[in-house]
Amino acid sequence: TQLLEQSPQFLSIQEGENLTVYCNSSSVFSSLQWYRQEPGEGPVLLVTVVTGGEVKKLKRLTFQFGDARKDSSLHITAAQPGDTGLYLCAGAWGGSNYKLTFGKGTLLTVNP
Amino acid sequence: DTGVSQDPRHKITKRGQNVTFRCDPISEHNRLYWYRQTLGQGPEFLTYFQNEAQLEKSRLLSDRFSAERPKGSFSTLEIQRTEQGDSAMYLCASSSDSFYGYTFGSGTRLTVV
Numbered sequence: 001t002q003l004l005e006q007s008p009q010f011l012s013i014q015e016g017e018n019l020t021v022y023c024n025s026s027s028v029f030s031s032l033q034w035y036r037q038e039p040g041e042g043p044v045l046l047v048t049v050v051t052g053g054e055v056k057k058l059k060r061l062t063f064q065f066g067d068a069r070k071d072s073s074l075h076i077t078a079a080q081p082g083d084t085g086l087y088l089c090a091g092a093w094g095g096s097n098y099k100l101t102f103g104k105g106t107l108l109t110v111n112p
Numbered sequence: 113d114t115g116v117s118q119d120p121r122h123k124i125t126k127r128g129q130n131v132t133f134r135c136d137p138i139s140e141h142n143r144l145y146w147y148r149q150t151l152g153q154g155p156e157f158l159t160y161f162q163n164e165a166q167l168e169k170s171r172l173l174s175d176r177f178s179a180e181r182p183k184g185s186f187s188t189l190e191i192q193r194t195e196q197g198d199s200a201m202y203l204c205a206s207s208s209d210s211f212y213g214y215t216f217g218s219g220t221r222l223t224v225v
Binding site for chain 1: 116143145147152153154155156157160162168203205207212213214215216217218219221
């Protein structure tokens with residue numbers, strides 16, 4: 001069974017602050033995705049990374065995939081209350097990009 | 113296309129009863145997935161289909177759980193003889209062969225009392 005470790009589990013910050021959350025595995029990912037989930041709703045895909053060292057930006061969000069494809073980070077610049085939610089990383093292994101294993105998530109609260 | 117639809121959104125049932133959930137994926141997507149999520153946890157894989165074929169089923173899934181996708185379109189997940197431990201959010205997602213990512217539905221919240 002592949003495991004994904006996310007940290008921190010909880011994060012509470014003030015509006016305007018920067019933050020980084022992490023996702024790690026002992027195995028090499030074939031691809032990794034980040035999702036954001038709001039209470040009572042399904043997760044929404046933010047980004048997919050495939051290539052080691054890849055960096056993708058989505059407005060104030062920056063996603064990085066480790067060179068060895070075993071880890072990833074999500075950095076948010078100048079957080080806003082609308083960024084509040086559960087951030088989930090999900091990885092695929094073994095050449096299959098279809099079955100995903102999810103981490104436990106980072107619950108982010110941005111206070112006005 | 114309105115995305116992935118799940119029905120019902122909420123279900124309260126008594127222990128021992130059977131329940132069935134429905135998922136309608138995005139029409140162009142040939143792959144469909146079921147996950148379960150409990151409070152404080154990420155989604156946990158249950159099973160997945162490519163068209164009408166069930167390709168994988170989690171070993172964590174007891175014989176009380178069964179899923180079907182009879183015509184490669186909508187899918188149903190049935191839980192027989194529900195237990196309190198089955199209380200969770202049941203999420204359905206779909207994807208295409210060329211899309212590296214899932215589109216999730218809003219989920220069905222099951223409460224077993």
